[in-house]
Amino acid sequence: MPTRYRMIFAGPVGAGKTTAVRALSDVPMVDTEVPMSAVTPEGEDKTTTTVGLDYGSWKPTAEVSVALIGIPGQQRFASARQTATLPGTRILLWLRADRPDMAAEAEAWLAEFAGQEHRVVIAISHAPDRTVGSLRRALAEVLQRHGLPPARVLLADARDRDSVIRVACAALDLPEENR
Numbered sequence: 580m581p582t583r584y585r586m587i588f589a590g591p592v593g594a595g596k597t598t599a600v601r602a603l604s605d606v607p608m609v610d611t612e613v614p615m616s617a618v619t620p621e622g623e624d625k626t627t628t629t630v631g632l633d634y635g636s637w638k639p640t641a642e643v644s645v646a647l648i649g650i651p652g653q654q655r656f657a658s659a660r661q662t663a664t665l666p667g668t669r670i671l672l673w674l675r676a677d678r679p680d681m682a683a684e685a686e687a688w689l690a691e692f693a694g695q696e697h698r699v700v701i702a703i704s705h706a707p708d709r710t711v712g713s714l715r716r717a718l719a720e721v722l723q724r725h726g727l728p729p730a731r732v733l734l735a736d737a738r739d740r741d742s743v744i745r746v747a748c749a750a751l752d753l754p755e756e757n758r
């Protein structure tokens with residue numbers, strides 16, 4: 580029997596969620612991008628943003644299929660918390676290394692997923708000159724507060740399919756139960 584998972588791509592605007600779903604999906608991504616001017620007054624280098632969900636699908640092996648779901652970054656998505664409790668769910672939390680408030684963003688998003696931390700892998704993008712060790716240290720307090728081992732933090736480039744596969748496989752390898 581095929582094993583079905585759902586992988587939620589969460590995190591702040593611009594972290595790479597949509598890019599990662601597109602890179603990983605075996606089928607053309609269903610996206611819901613709109614021009615930034617329609618939703619954001621100023622300040623971002625992006626020309627589009629996601630107002631709805633990004634959907635994709637990935638079959639890492641013949642037996643396993645993974646639904647890919649990118650959730651909006653603007654508001655932390657209220658129903659993400661509920662859907663995160665479904666069996667077979669994994670959460671990739673995308674953060675940007677070049678944001679001064681990375682640890683605060685991590686805290687805010689992990690609070691959304693409180694009680695489901697065993698499903699979470701943190702993927703850090705925009706980190707060309709950072710070591711994974713320095714990023715794990717920058718997040719040490721937040722990780723400790725949420726009971727996440729530092730090894731759950733990985734470097735990732737959302738534009739690079741192999742890089743996204745690496746973090747997605749790390750998430751699939753997590754145990755289903757909190758233990």
Ligand SMILES: Nc1nc2c(ncn2[C@@H]2O[C@H](COP(=O)(O)OP(=O)(O)O)[C@@H](O)[C@H]2O)c(=O)[nH]1
Nearest residue numbers: 592593594595596597598704705735736737738
């Ligand atoms: N340098 C770098 N740029 C990225 C990475 N991931 C995405 N981008 C770029 O960052 C911008 C925002 O990415 P997007 O996927 O729309 O972010 P989202 O708001 O989280 O969905 C796009 O222009 C991407 O091409 C990454 O890992 N490294």
Ligand SMILES: [Mg+2]
Nearest residue numbers: 596597628629
């Ligand atoms: Mg997006």
